[in-house]
Amino acid sequence: MIRTVIFDMDGVIIDTEPIHHHAFFTQFAELGIPVTAAEYATFLGKSTRNVFQLLKQKYALTADVEDMVMRKRELFNKAFDEDAGLNLLPGVHNLIEDLRRNNVQLAVASSASKGTIARVFDRFGLRPYFAHLVSGEDFAESKPHPAIFLRAAELAETPVAECIVIEDAANGIAAAKAAGIYCIAYASPHSEGQNLQQADRIIRQFYELSAAAIVAIEPAS
Known part of the structure; x- marks a missing residue:
């Protein structure tokens, strides 16, 4: 689970x-x-x-x-x-709300700085949904090194087999797999040229995901 x-x-x-x-x-x-x-x-x-x-x-x-x-x-x-027109990606807020309604813990593990993460989370009111925010600036090595995802799982007090990662870049997918975590790749139109094939699943819209489907994912082996 x-x-x-x-x-x-x-x-x-x-x-x-x-x-x-x-x-x-x-x-x-x-x-x-x-x-x-x-x-x-x-x-x-x-x-x-x-x-x-x-x-x-x-x-x-x-x-x-x-x-x-x-x-x-x-x-x-x-x-x-x-950029007054900047917004969350279509469907992602609904997914975040669905996950929290179903008591799934959420974390962010981003290569962005703490300041940038705070800027995004404050502008779009995301802090109440996420238990942990992990920034790449705290690690000597970036993704594809798995340290950032291992730290997020540790803070969440969740075995990696009971976590999933949602990523859009080849380096992030490689980091998730190196950490032993099931990875869903979002094929972003702004991440063209990224090889997503190492992911366990590839989606093109967040509407393809739901809390019920995510909770039922078989643990990573």
Whole structure:
């Protein structure tokens, strides 16, 4: 029986990927580095800090990693606050409410910073639904390393066999599977180019899921 659902945030609960894309590529232009769309796709699911650690080494950047992280957050926050049309993904709020009505515990395990998670949760009133919010900034290694999902399961006091993860990126799916957790992949239109085949199930709409169906999922082996 599934007792805890662990959600990724960006691209799963809310479609902030276009805002992240804008912020990153604005900064890439400022830094003068030729990051391609294909290379950027490999960053999805990783923390901003890990992305800039990789880029600093690859492009021999002189800028400090923490300064680059803060600049990216500044660009993201400005775009986030100015986007009046930003909303939760269709069907996800109904699923969240359905899960809580059925006493399924919810957690978020996102590579986003604590500040970004707070920004999203406060704007859309999500805090009452989630028992635990886990940020990738607290981990030395990003997804596909499983640490963030293992920590979410630990905080939820739920064996990994009684958890599921909902993800939209290949790195996140790999992290869930490495943690031994059943993974549902959301095929987001803004995560094109992501290989979702490692997931246990792929959905295209959140209306495909319900609390009853999730609770009945056979535990991961």
